[in-house]
Amino acid sequence: MKKHYRLEITSQAANTISIPNECEIPLPLQKVSFGSKKMDAIIKKQESIKQCISISQGLAHALHIPAHCSALHLFFDHDTLYLGPLVGIFTSGFSSIKVKPIGDRTLNFSKLLSVQNTVGVHAFLFGEQHINWEKTTINGLFYYDGGWKIIEVPFPNVVYDRIPNRKSEKLSRIKTAKNRLQKDYLIPWYNPGFFNKLDIYERLLQESSISDYLPETHSFTSFSTVERMLSNYNHVYIKPKNGSLGKGIFQVIYDKKENNYYVRFNDSTGENRLQKFDSLEKLMNHIFHKKNISNFIIQQGIYLIRSEHKPIDFRIHTNKNKSGQWEVTAIAAKIAGAGSVTTHMNNGGIIKSVAELNDLEIDTKDLQDKLCTASLQISTALEKQLEGIVGEIGFDMGIDRKGRVWLFEANSKPGRSMFKDSSLKKYDLLTRRLSLEYAIYLMEKCIKMPEDIYR
Known part of the structure; x- marks a missing residue:
């Protein structure tokens, strides 16, 4: 396993660096x-048994x-010793307030950077305006x-890449900086871009x-597709x-006994x-008459397992580790709020650890094993289908009443609101650590086998 070393800056002879004897570096x-x-x-x-890197001031x-x-x-x-990795976290939305330089996201970034020494990386935030190209x-x-x-x-x-939203990502100055750093300087760049739900499904x-x-x-191209899927x-x-955060989602329900439609x-x-x-046509015209239906998808409804008599689904995080392998780093249950179309917290949903679900008909260990297996399989499959370097994914998954796992969404930049729950603190730390740890793998690949990075 790749090991990191403590770094000390000393007054030894100029332009000198001493490395531990145990290092397998010729x-x-x-x-x-x-x-x-x-x-x-x-x-x-x-010459001593010191286990650190000493570098002259x-x-x-x-x-x-x-x-x-x-x-x-x-x-x-070849002839070069590399110290690193030096990790740049690229984002936008910087503020002039010194104590909150990234606005409301400052706390999340400070928590992310707080683990860098235990990981053995050196990380910083920057935006396109912080680059001196000359x-x-x-x-x-x-x-x-x-x-x-x-x-x-x-x-x-x-x-x-921690650009916060699609709007920022589309700005020409951000796209220019990103392209230049990748193409002109061949810097590996992980987690670029946001996923499109239909594109991910088709891939x-x-x-x-x-x-x-x-x-x-x-x-969503015609009402007839909605009608057929409701029948099924x-x-x-x-x-x-x-979409994101559960905004703009509609659940359409057909009651066969009464021949009524609900949204x-x-x-x-x-x-x-x-x-x-009393008709699907009236429902659709009322809800979508001012909306561009081509911006929407239609997805099969699933009868999910329930807790506290409410539907539940799950957020699963997967991350690449320092060996370049996928790991499941977090699993949380999301219980829908009363009358809510989704399990999102902003719609009244609540977060629990899987261990806290004590009223399920399915065994929680079996449930967790199924979710882990599915998320690792999908991470590997999705990585093969995408351009760019993927280092983390957030999945929204459900389990139906027969115990079958379903994938609802995959997120390239998973949010962190679920980690506010005290029962998920261990996952919070693990996801932060592996978010930076993957940079170790990428740096070594870039030095030893760059063709694997720039294929």
Whole structure:
């Protein structure tokens, strides 16, 4: 397993770096690199049993290694020793308020950066406005000693994409910076872009190994498709193709006995609504007369297992680890609010750990095993179907009353609101740690086998 070492900046001879004796790094090497910066250096093994990296103050300064950097990994190739990874977290929405430089997301980012020393990476936040293209440096935002500091560093070894929404992602200046860093500087960039629900569904349909997890889903092109699916499943969900947080979702229900149609949704005031119609045509004209139906999908309704007499589904996070393998890092149950069309918290839903579900007909260990198996299979299948480097995915899954697992959505930038629940704190830490840990794998791949990254 790849090991990281404590880093100390010392007053030893200029341009000198000493590495632990136990390191399987052959000498001599003539250069040392940090991020995109590379310098000639005297590189030697330590004579003592110290298990740390010692670097002279002048060399650390020339490489733009921040003084608070305390733990890194070591890599080598040809004549160069690499220190890293230096991880740039690319985002937008910066504020001029020093204590909240990323607005309401500041706390989440400070928590993410708080695990970097235990992982052995050095991470910072930046936006397109922080890049100095002439000097190939970035004025990055670092979090340490309980506060935020701006420090000039080289271009990073790896970039972790945390652009918060589709609107920001489409801005030309953000697209230009992203393309330049990837294409001109060959920096591995993980978790780019947001998923489109229908696109993801159609890509996954090509993977026969996971097709049983997929509910019938179609682009909303005609009312006749809704009618047919209601005849087959009794209820369907109509969702925005690019929606998030459960907004804009409608559940349409057909009561065969009464020959009536119902629609459940969350209105513009945040209230959960249920309306009745005597024909599907009236329902659709009332709900969708001012909406562009081509922006929606129709998905088969599933009769889910219930807790506290309410439907439940599950949020599962998967992350790539430092070996480049998928791991399940979080599972949470989401119980629907009264009268809600979804289990989202903003619609009255509540979060629980699987262990807290004590009124299910299905065994919780069996349930958890099924969800883990499905999410790992789908992560592998989805990765094969997507362009770019995928390092984490958030899945919304359900289990029906017969025990079958269903995939409802996959999210490329899963939210973190569920971790506010005290029972999920261990998952919070694990997902943060692996979000940065994957950069170790990408940096080593980029040095040793770049063809695997830039295929």
